[in-house]
Amino acid sequence: MAKIGVYVCHCGENIAGAVNVEEVMKYAETLPDVAVVRNYLFMCSDPGQDIIKQDIKEGKVDRVVVAACTPRTHEPIFRDALEAAGLNRYFLEMANIRDQDSWAHWHDKTGATEKAKRLIRSAVAKVRFAEPLEDRYGEMEKSVMVIGGGVAGMFAALDLANMGLKVYLVERQPSIGGMMIKLDKTFPTMDCSACILTPKMVEVAQHPNIELITYAEVDAVKGYVGNFDITVKKKARYIDWDKCTGCGVCTQICPSRVPNEYNYNMDQRRAAYIEFPQAVPKKAVIDRPNCLYFKSMEKTGKPACEICKKGIPPKGIQGCPADAIKFDDKDEYINLKVGAVIISTGYKVMDKTHFKEYSPHSKDVVTAMEFERIVSATGPTEGELKRPSDGTKPKTIAFISCVGSRDERYHTYCSKVCCMYMLKHARILKEKYPDIKLYLFFIDVRTAGKDFEEFYVYTRELGVKVIKGGRVSAVDVKPNGKLRVRAFDSDLCSPVELEADMVVLATAIEPPAGTEELGRLFAATCGREGFLREVHTKLYPVETAAKGVFLAGCVQGPKDIPESIAQSRAAASAAAALVIPGKIKFEAIISEVDREKCSSCGVCVPLCPYGAIRLEEYKGKDKAYIEPALCAGCGVCASACPSRAITFHGYTTEQIMAQLDALTEA
Amino acid sequence: MEEGGVNVIDLTQADESFIKELKELGAEELKECIQCGKCASTCPMALAGLEFFIKRIIHAANLGLRDILLEDSSVWGCQSCNRCVEVCPMDVVPYEVIQAVRRAAIKVESCPANTYEGLRNLYKFGHAVFPKGFEERRKKVGLPEKPPTALSNEELLKKYREVLRQTILEEIAPFPLD
Numbered sequence: 080m081a082k083i084g085v086y087v088c089h090c091g092e093n094i095a096g097a098v099n100v101e102e103v104m105k106y107a108e109t110l111p112d113v114a115v116v117r118n119y120l121f122m123c124s125d126p127g128q129d130i131i132k133q134d135i136k137e138g139k140v141d142r143v144v145v146a147a148c149t150p151r152t153h154e155p156i157f158r159d160a161l162e163a164a165g166l167n168r169y170f171l172e173m174a175n176i177r178d179q180d181s182w183a184h185w186h187d188k189t190g191a192t193e194k195a196k197r198l199i200r201s202a203v204a205k206v207r208f209a210e211p212l213e214d215r216y217g218e219m220e221k222s223v224m225v226i227g228g229g230v231a232g233m234f235a236a237l238d239l240a241n242m243g244l245k246v247y248l249v250e251r252q253p254s255i256g257g258m259m260i261k262l263d264k265t266f267p268t269m270d271c272s273a274c275i276l277t278p279k280m281v282e283v284a285q286h287p288n289i290e291l292i293t294y295a296e297v298d299a300v301k302g303y304v305g306n307f308d309i310t311v312k313k314k315a316r317y318i319d320w321d322k323c324t325g326c327g328v329c330t331q332i333c334p335s336r337v338p339n340e341y342n343y344n345m346d347q348r349r350a351a352y353i354e355f356p357q358a359v360p361k362k363a364v365i366d367r368p369n370c371l372y373f374k375s376m377e378k379t380g381k382p383a384c385e386i387c388k389k390g391i392p393p394k395g396i397q398g399c400p401a402d403a404i405k406f407d408d409k410d411e412y413i414n415l416k417v418g419a420v421i422i423s424t425g426y427k428v429m430d431k432t433h434f435k436e437y438s439p440h441s442k443d444v445v446t447a448m449e450f451e452r453i454v455s456a457t458g459p460t461e462g463e464l465k466r467p468s469d470g471t472k473p474k475t476i477a478f479i480s481c482v483g484s485r486d487e488r489y490h491t492y493c494s495k496v497c498c499m500y501m502l503k504h505a506r507i508l509k510e511k512y513p514d515i516k517l518y519l520f521f522i523d524v525r526t527a528g529k530d531f532e533e534f535y536v537y538t539r540e541l542g543v544k545v546i547k548g549g550r551v552s553a554v555d556v557k558p559n560g561k562l563r564v565r566a567f568d569s570d571l572c573s574p575v576e577l578e579a580d581m582v583v584l585a586t587a588i589e590p591p592a593g594t595e596e597l598g599r600l601f602a603a604t605c606g607r608e609g610f611l612r613e614v615h616t617k618l619y620p621v622e623t624a625a626k627g628v629f630l631a632g633c634v635q636g637p638k639d640i641p642e643s644i645a646q647s648r649a650a651a652s653a654a655a656a657l658v659i660p661g662k663i664k665f666e667a668i669i670s671e672v673d674r675e676k677c678s679s680c681g682v683c684v685p686l687c688p689y690g691a692i693r694l695e696e697y698k699g700k701d702k703a704y705i706e707p708a709l710c711a712g713c714g715v716c717a718s719a720c721p722s723r724a725i726t727f728h729g730y731t732t733e734q735i736m737a738q739l740d741a742l743t744e745a
Numbered sequence: 746m747e748e749g750g751v752n753v754i755d756l757t758q759a760d761e762s763f764i765k766e767l768k769e770l771g772a773e774e775l776k777e778c779i780q781c782g783k784c785a786s787t788c789p790m791a792l793a794g795l796e797f798f799i800k801r802i803i804h805a806a807n808l809g810l811r812d813i814l815l816e817d818s819s820v821w822g823c824q825s826c827n828r829c830v831e832v833c834p835m836d837v838v839p840y841e842v843i844q845a846v847r848r849a850a851i852k853v854e855s856c857p858a859n860t861y862e863g864l865r866n867l868y869k870f871g872h873a874v875f876p877k878g879f880e881e882r883r884k885k886v887g888l889p890e891k892p893p894t895a896l897s898n899e900e901l902l903k904k905y906r907e908v909l910r911q912t913i914l915e916e917i918a919p920f921p922l923d
Contacts (some may be wrong), residue, residue: 516761536835576755
């Protein structure tokens with residue numbers, strides 16, 4: 080016979096304010112198998128726990144009911160107390176007489192007291208049938224995959240690698256560097272973006288613990304936390320990277336010119352190209368859809384062009400000096416085992432074409448990212464400020480904020496970095512061209528961040544015009560080719576208009592293409608806006624709903640570089656804390672299949688939200704098997720199994736029935 | 746305002762040299778203003794409903810809207826209470842901006858008529874506000890006819906006018922300085 084101890088918590092006034100604790104205690108003493116009933120002001124405090132431990136140690140109690148608050152926050156504390164006193168930690172039941180009783184029925188003290196009795200009765204009935212459960216441990220793969228090689232992914236990879244873990248850094252583009260490498264300068268320090276990032280890119284590439292896999296994508300994911308089995312597709316490069324020296328000969332002699340996506344199609348690259356001058360790894364790839372060799376092979380079966388390989392001998396032009404061209408290259412699939420994953424696939428900026436009111440057809444209306452490339456030394460104009468339409472130097476430029484952000488038709492959120500980069504652009508220009516006229520149209524100026532407000536005031540002092548309360552309503556192209564900007568200036572209390580030579584749109588930050596699909600591969604979920612969602616905004620900002628899958632950078636939502644790096648290093652720390660111990664703890668409260676009873680109907684397999692159940696051969700028949708590492712203990716399978724072959728440990732049928740009977744008893 | 750829209754302010758007309766001029770005329774911290782509006786919430790001009798009260802004056806100045814600002818007489822309504830100077834969190838010294846705009850305005854004779862009346866009085870009597878028949882009223886309450894200022898000291902008044910003649914008043918006064 081069980082010796083049940085019932086411990087009633089006052090929770091200060093939270094419980095005792097509505098529940099008559101004395102009365103409840105007297106009632107609990109009458110329940111079957113109850114040996115001890117005690118109360119305390121705060122059961123969760125050290126002295127409160129000591130009361131329970133003492134009773135267990137003295138042999139007075141071997142099952143425990145704590146009538147207090149929610150098991151969600153406090154169950155682990157009391158389980159530890161049981162374990163410390165030598166009792167199986169699962170011989171505990173909590174009756175939530177606070178959240179579900181005193182708080183809900185604060186003005187009905189009699190009713191609350193009666194409900195407390197019932198909840199305790201039900202907990203006592205359940206704990207009588209408690210079975211001893213053991214936490215289990217599995218092996219942990221001591222490696223981490225970081226997906227996305229922008230600034231967030233790079234820093235996460237470096238931290239993990241420096242902790243001695245093997246890191247696979249997978250990047251979709253031929254080079255790492257992400258969005259940050261495209262920026263000219265960074266606020267608020269005005270550091271040259273490439274100057275501070277390229278040394279880090281090299282460090283990543285040379286780190287002995289980092290395996291850099293660029294021009295590659297995650298193709299499939301199997302396994303679970305501690306034992307992910309990930310298939311990575313390395314896209315065919317058509318250039319042998321073991322031989323390629325990055326000399327760039329092919330990128331100069333290739334005759335096929337195509338818009339250069341690195342510079343947002345404002346200039347051209349060749350079909351054989353190196354992504355950008357500081358690329359890491361500095362290797363060329365051939366863009367198959369635009370390559371004349373492949374085009375002609377598909378049409379006629381004969382190669383019309385092999386200039387990159389063979390050169391043009393009559394003109395004395397040599398082909399690839401390293402003999403690295405490899406037209407028969409194939410996509411390659413590699414399997415990697417890792418214990419944890421960090422997703423840091425970044426963001427993309429909205430295209431201007433959505434905003435018809437801003438004359439997107441005009442070449443002189445550009446997005447802020449395009450403008451970033453225009454002012455960058457490695458951009459289409461090599462850093463010289465030129466109007467895209469006619470190459471003249473603009474005298475007046477208007478910057479428009481919140482384009483697609485804070486807008487119910489596109490994105491309700493604030494893209495967070497635009498106010499600051501608009502000020503940064505203004506400062507870059509004013510410092511280079513003091514006479515240029517710059518008008519910044521804001522709804523309001525948001526400069527929350529270290530040194531940001533000072534940056535704002537300093538930029539204003541340079542003579543930059545700030546128009547607030549003025550989301551621009553229209554940008555029209557005038558017959559003289561200039562752009563008329565119409566807005567409202569709330570400081571002047573008047574509609575205003577401006578004739579500008581160029582307009583820069585601060586278009587919204589969006590999740591990159593494929594975010595949802597990538598999340599789905601790992602069972603990580605997206606929020607309403609399409610960014611991957613953290614488990615808890617405050618307490619678990621880098622964890623996803625999928626165990627062992629972490630988030631870093633803008634894939635979780637818009638953020639600036641300091642924030643991205645802080646989050647990426649947090650994600651690295653969280654992943655390391657999981658991986659480094661080398662063991663993974665599995666929940667004891669999970670479901671288990673009795674294969675003898677299983678009828679092989681398979682109904683449980685699609686029901687499991689965690690993909691933890693599969694049919695497996697057992698004595699010549701396919702029977703359900705639940706992977707303990709994946710089971711989250713939700714109980715769906717156990718309630719659905721028509722053969723009652725599934726036991727949900729900690730919530731057996733016997734326990735649930737006893738609990739229900741006790742609750743419904745008059 | 747090419748469309749004839751009377752209410753639209755054309756920012757393209759901005760005159761950058763106006764900002765420079767105001768700075769030289771004393772509005773040294775003009776560009777520091779972040780348009781927080783603290784001055785406007787204490788300014789008697791704003792409370793009295795003048796169209797261009799201190800916050801808007803500073804913003805228009807920063808946008809280089811010379812004509813708009815000089816054509817409006819609001820700036821002359823400032824009571825010099827200096828509350829704006831006390832409360833401004835950016836140390837713009839808003840009152841100095843008002844003074845600078847007034848200085849700029851008077852240079853182009855863009856000020857209300859009574860301004861000149863005041864100037865003339867200032868030059869003639871040493872008092873900008875100089876109500877007629879004050880001597881009688883002073884006598885009635887037992888005061889000397891003239892107050893103990895330059896007014897009652899012809900020698901001092903001469904010297905004072907001499908000083909004034911060395912100021913910009915010499916150039917801008919629309920009345921003879923004898």
